[in-house]
Amino acid sequence: MASHYSDPRDFAQHISCELLAEYLQKRHGVTFPSGPKDESREDCADRFMVFMHEQDEQVRDRVFMEFAYINSLSSENHIKALCDYFPDINRTEHIEKRAQNNDERALLAYINYPDEFDTYYSRANIESHAVTEVSLPSTKPVDEITDAQINAFEAEVRAAYKNTYKGEQCKIKAFREGENIILRAYLEDLPTRDTAFVDGKLDEKITRKPVFDAIFIYKPELMHLGVRAIGGKDIVRDLQLRFAKHFLGISDLNTEEPRYSLAPTTDLSKLTLVADSSYGVERSFLKSIRLKSKGVPHRLFIDVRGKGQYTGTDAVQEILKELGLDRNDGWETESITITVIFAQVGKGRRKQVSVTISPPNNCDLKNRAQDDTVRRLLKDWGIAVA
Numbered sequence: 001m002a003s004h005y006s007d008p009r010d011f012a013q014h015i016s017c018e019l020l021a022e023y024l025q026k027r028h029g030v031t032f033p034s035g036p037k038d039e040s041r042e043d044c045a046d047r048f049m050v051f052m053h054e055q056d057e058q059v060r061d062r063v064f065m066e067f068a069y070i071n072s073l074s075s076e077n078h079i080k081a082l083c084d085y086f087p088d089i090n091r092t093e094h095i096e097k098r099a100q101n102n103d104e105r106a107l108l109a110y111i112n113y114p115d116e117f118d119t120y121y122s123r124a125n126i127e128s129h130a131v132t133e134v135s136l137p138s139t140k141p142v143d144e145i146t147d148a149q150i151n152a153f154e155a156e157v158r159a160a161y162k163n164t165y166k167g168e169q170c171k172i173k174a175f176r177e178g179e180n181i182i183l184r185a186y187l188e189d190l191p192t193r194d195t196a197f198v199d200g201k202l203d204e205k206i207t208r209k210p211v212f213d214a215i216f217i218y219k220p221e222l223m224h225l226g227v228r229a230i231g232g233k234d235i236v237r238d239l240q241l242r243f244a245k246h247f248l249g250i251s252d253l254n255t256e257e258p259r260y261s262l263a264p265t266t267d268l269s270k271l272t273l274v275a276d277s278s279y280g281v282e283r284s285f286l287k288s289i290r291l292k293s294k295g296v297p298h299r300l301f302i303d304v305r306g307k308g309q310y311t312g313t314d315a316v317q318e319i320l321k322e323l324g325l326d327r328n329d330g331w332e333t334e335s336i337t338i339t340v341i342f343a344q345v346g347k348g349r350r351k352q353v354s355v356t357i358s359p360p361n362n363c364d365l366k367n368r369a370q371d372d373t374v375r376r377l378l379k380d381w382g383i384a385v386a
Contacts, residue, residue: 008052011067013045014103020048023111027066028059066110069121074106078124082109085123086116123175126182127367131217131226132236134255134361135386138248139220142181145247150174150183156242157185157214160235166190166212183216216243217367222375223386226367258360259386260378262333265289268313268320273338273381279373280343285310287354288337294330303337310339334358340374357383 012020017039021032032051035044052060073082079102083091094112099105110117154170161167167187175182194206214229216239227239237255244250264271268286275281287310288303304315325331335358342351353374356364365371378384 008064008067009045009049011071011103012048013041014101015107016041016100016104017044019098019104019107020044023107024063026111027114028063030055030059070106070110070117071103073109073117073121073124074103076102078120079105079109081124082116082120085120086113089113089116122173122184123182126175126184126215126217127371129215129228130364130366131215131228132233132240132361133259133363134225134227134240134244134253135257135259136220136223136225136244136248136253137250139223140248141220142176142179142218145181147174149247153183153243153246154185156246157187157239160238160242161187161231164231164235179221180217180219182218185214185216186211187214214239218243218247219372222372224375256361257386260357260359260361260363260383261385262336262357262359262383264382265333265336266327268317268327271313271381273312275340275377276380279377280345281373281377282341282343282350283309283311284338284340284377286313286316286336287339288356289316290334290336291325291327291331292334294332299334300325300331335362338374338378340370340377342370342373 015023017032017035021034024030024032032048035047039047052063055063073079079091079095083089083095089095089109095105095108099108150172154172157172158167158170166189169188170185172183172185175184189210189212191207191209193204194208195202195204196206197203198206212230215227217226218224219226225240225243227236227243229236229239240255241253244253271286273284273286275284285304288301291300291302292298293300302316302319304310304319308315320327335356337354337356339352339354342353344350351370353365353370355371355374355378356362357378365374375384
């Protein structure tokens with residue numbers, strides 16, 4: 001697990017003296033002297049901070065910035081994902097042989113594989129965000145999407161923000177992952193004000209132009225385009241339309257086509273939530289259901305809690321039975337939450353996904369591999385209809 005980064009010294013005390021010296025020499029051309037043989041890591045961190053404050057201010061600022069940068073990826077999940085994303089990384093030889101903790105692992109990855117580290121940093125955490133999904137009537141393989149097309153799409157993204165006076169500059173990074181592709185567009189925001197010291201004087205009106213991003217996740221197999229962007233629904237819809245036309249030649253994309261239906265929940269006894277064995281799912285169950293009444297402005301929310309080994313919809317059905325609620329008396333399903341628990345693979349916690357579906361188009365699935373498995377399950381169960 002990553003250490004909490006509170007200041008440069010906090011990070012430095014997790015790093016051996018030898019590794020601090022190697023980092024400074026290789027990345028910044030600075031020689032950090034060795035300390036006493038019995039020097040503790042805390043004493044080394046103190047000596048390191050004194051040493052850094054004797055260096056040129058630009059070097060010191062760069063080192064402290066990089067510490068925060070490296071620390072943000074110093075967890076086992078990120079290190080494993082980095083090595084999986086770049087299979088040529090020799091984790092055993094270049095990382096594990098010398099590292100005693102995840103901060104050292106991240107620093108060694110940065111020292112030995114700086115380009116791969118930077119690329120992964122741009123890619124990291126994209127899969128943990130929900131996106132606005134739209135169904136595609138047709139697709140094309142990602143290998144038919146050229147780098148020239150991606151570069152040309154920068155103008156399309158800028159155009160979507162033209163009326164907001166944002167996005168004067170745009171740069172897209174592409175991540176090709178098997179049959180899928182992710183685009184991360186970085187856009188220049190409107191100028192804002194910063195406060196800083198300049199030549200020893202306080203300046204409270206320094207102009208700065210921040211950068212924000214827009215994410216495009218294209219999965220042909222699932223007929224899926226996901227977009228995450230600031231600016232509201234109109235901007236997201238515009239970006240969806242531009243992506244479909246630019247890359248897929250679709251000029252009449254229906255962004256309102258329903259993707260989900262809760263018709264299978266009309267009779268819960270028929271919604272079995274059984275997964276094909278190939279999915280690696282241990283069990284699935286209906287965690288919660290929100291019902292609304294046609295006759296009165298009332299809503300009923302039932303949530304299965306606790307650590308019971310629930311399966312299917314049995315637990316919710318039992319609660320409805322105890323309440324004496326007649327589903328045929330004007331009550332219909334407004335939203336549901338399904339929990340999918342995957343079989344244990346290796347060490348660590350088993351994966352599980354809880355997905356909430358609110359038709360016609362709202363779903364909070366993210367973009368990890370297990371989320372795509374759940375997307376296929378929802379299709380199998382008749383809930384995903386697009």
